[in-house]
Amino acid sequence: MTSLASSVDAGQQRPLVAEASGRNWLTRLILAVAVLVATSVAIDLGADETFGWDARVNCAAVEAHVAGLDPYFVKNLKDTKLSYPYLPVTLDAFRPLCAGGFLVAHYKPIFLILAVISALLLPGLGKTRGGLQSIALRVVFALGGLLGFEWIIATGNFAILSGLLTAASLALLLRPAPSEGGASIAPQLAGAALLGLVTSFKLVFFPVLAALYVLPLPRRSKLLLIAVAAGMFALPILASLVAYPDLFKSWLAAIFGQIPGQHAPGNEVNPSLLFLSLTLADHVGLAGSKSVVAVLYGLIAVALVLGPLAMSVWRMVGAQAAAGKASLLQAFDGWLIGHPEAAMRIAVLAMYALYLCAPRLKEYAFFEVALYAAILVVELPAAMMAAVLAIAVVIPTLASVSGIAFMGGFGQLAIALICFWLLLPRQPSGRSAPQET
Numbered sequence: 001m002t003s004l005a006s007s008v009d010a011g012q013q014r015p016l017v018a019e020a021s022g023r024n025w026l027t028r029l030i031l032a033v034a035v036l037v038a039t040s041v042a043i044d045l046g047a048d049e050t051f052g053w054d055a056r057v058n059c060a061a062v063e064a065h066v067a068g069l070d071p072y073f074v075k076n077l078k079d080t081k082l083s084y085p086y087l088p089v090t091l092d093a094f095r096p097l098c099a100g101g102f103l104v105a106h107y108k109p110i111f112l113i114l115a116v117i118s119a120l121l122l123p124g125l126g127k128t129r130g131g132l133q134s135i136a137l138r139v140v141f142a143l144g145g146l147l148g149f150e151w152i153i154a155t156g157n158f159a160i161l162s163g164l165l166t167a168a169s170l171a172l173l174l175r176p177a178p179s180e181g182g183a184s185i186a187p188q189l190a191g192a193a194l195l196g197l198v199t200s201f202k203l204v205f206f207p208v209l210a211a212l213y214v215l216p217l218p219r220r221s222k223l224l225l226i227a228v229a230a231g232m233f234a235l236p237i238l239a240s241l242v243a244y245p246d247l248f249k250s251w252l253a254a255i256f257g258q259i260p261g262q263h264a265p266g267n268e269v270n271p272s273l274l275f276l277s278l279t280l281a282d283h284v285g286l287a288g289s290k291s292v293v294a295v296l297y298g299l300i301a302v303a304l305v306l307g308p309l310a311m312s313v314w315r316m317v318g319a320q321a322a323a324g325k326a327s328l329l330q331a332f333d334g335w336l337i338g339h340p341e342a343a344m345r346i347a348v349l350a351m352y353a354l355y356l357c358a359p360r361l362k363e364y365a366f367f368e369v370a371l372y373a374a375i376l377v378v379e380l381p382a383a384m385m386a387a388v389l390a391i392a393v394v395i396p397t398l399a400s401v402s403g404i405a406f407m408g409g410f411g412q413l414a415i416a417l418i419c420f421w422l423l424l425p426r427q428p429s430g431r432s433a434p435q436e437t
Helices: 002-045 051-065 089-093 096-122 132-156 158-171 186-201 204-212 219-243 245-255 275-283 290-323 328-338 340-356 362-377 382-400 410-424
Strands: none
Touching: 002 096, 002 132, 002 245, 002 382, 051 089, 051 096, 051 132, 089 096, 089 219, 096 132, 096 158, 096 362, 132 158, 132 362, 132 382, 132 410, 158 186, 158 362, 186 204, 186 219, 204 219, 204 340, 275 290, 290 328, 290 340, 290 410, 328 340, 340 362, 340 410, 362 382, 362 410, 382 410
């Protein structure tokens, strides 16, 4: 009898031991990746101080504006050949940041602090809303994922600010869904407003706002969120047009390369799907045909990003949608409300996907892509999590430390796409437990 009881106890303890071993293995992996990322960041902080050209350009534009000069003409900017890409309203918004030259002189530690704050602001989903390991994983991924932060440190680009606002907006948007008792959606409205403001920094990311429709809220509430976000997107543009009419014309001319003899932001090489399409069209001698490039761009975006996302979501929702009497859209809305945690994961994946599909995706913009991925990677099974960490963090970081620069090619885009495919849900989702509000 004693022997039988011992066998039962041993059988019950075996899964617990295996689970503990799995947790220890995962903790050691995260610690090893954290040491690698910390080493890479330390190297970047000690790199040549001649870097940080974007911070110098932005603050030179602010100084030119203060002096009464047109900052969109490169000849008016001190010690640079690059142009200022942001809306005129940002010239006054950035003035406190650039005052006294402190930011330009010390941007690296400042941006590191802002990046860590961004990672700490990122919300967890479901069971990963708390926990030291989950927080550490999000920080590691934000600082080391896809080399986005490394490019921010190298260039001094103000994408760090849009990343910070993106993290804050996600923290507000991905709160537990309010119950039908009438809990306020004020936090989600604030998050939508912040996300709209972020997309106004770089106008090409405006389609990301469509992902708000996937949140687990009634349709009317979701449309309100999209309207608020679109309004905040338009507000800086309208403010620039009304308050700075002459500068607004100069901004348009600079963006579209209509100022002779100076750098134009829209003409830069960048690792985007649109530039990939242009490169492929150039190989067959059709780069001069805008319609061919546009069709190729759409096909690539659907084949590599939007199509896989749609199929993955359909596998989760399709059976219920097909069985119901409601329309597909109504069934989808109902499924989202019935599965709030899965809906929020899909919303973040949709933002990731739409961000990747942007027609202009510079190297430093992958910092924001990494923020989206940092939320999702925590939810993965251990083996899949290890694969994503290896592909998105370890391999590119080791390559960078060894001197291989991800510049002028599609290396960052490739690892972001592979990471996206690994993050896609592969199994139908069961009904989530009710959320506390």
